[in-house]
Amino acid sequence: MSELLSPGTPAPDFSLPVTPDQKLSLHELRGKPVILAFYPADWSPVCGDQMALYNEILPEFQKHEAELLGISVDGVWCHTAFAKDRNLHFPLLADFEPKGAVARAYGAYFDQAGITERALFVIDKDGVIRWSYLSPLAVNPGADGILEALEALKK
């Protein structure tokens, strides 16, 4: 299993494609909490799909003014098709070239399989990691840990 960056660590900045002609940088979101959800691949089975679940839970994340970003090594066109098919209302970032570079920076790359781990990070408004969690690849972690971490930011 990977060694994730731990709470207290400044979140490594990145700039990744979010649409075929647009990039998104982490520092642009400074001032708001950010949820980074690394996941292995687009197109996993529908009902148990982590991104579909988070899409449903977006209003709960928005209560904390948090921005959710999904990240995998899938390419931007793949993400576009996936987001359209699943009606996703948050950005999916393509950690595609150099492959998995951002995941590696966060300690969330699964080398043997060439995919990102199922790893979650909550970053505070100042860009510091406040919570991280590595889930077994086959287990969708749900959102309870994220919500608890967002609540803890207010304390």
Place this chain on the structure above:
Amino acid sequence: MATLKIPISDQDHIQGNVKAACTLVEYGDYECPNCGAAYPLVKQIQQHFGPRIQFVFRNFPMTRMHPNAQTAAEVAEFAAIKGQFWKMHDLLYENQHQLGEALYAKLAATLKFDTAELQKALAEKTFSSRVSADFSGGVRSGVNGTPTFYINSQRYDAPMDYDSMVGAIETALAS
């Protein structure tokens, strides 16, 4: 390990023996095909354990994926105040491929409900807060898709087949 954060209460829809040593909770969506597949599985499990378990169903409609899920859940909640939750729950799963107004009217007639009263409750969203409360509680408890099961408050992450689930419940009963 995710755990059930909302305790079982008299607000819940409970089937079986409320004093049983094992509680199986399902967070489900009436339009979700995996929940449809789990429906007969739960029946088999209930039949196998009889009074040794209680079964609780809570709503977790994945509305962006399943446009009929929210209304179907409200229809079941309407039936609940008439004391017919489980009959409606079963009928909705047994007719999962026909979810929609025509089906709800037909099922309401089958259960001898006033269909106008049902339509009014749906139009006024009378039961939407109940369904949302179930959903939020599920999120807190780490529901990670539909269906998500909990056996004595521990999220069940193993395969959803008869042998695996019966085994997990046996283990819970033995501990």
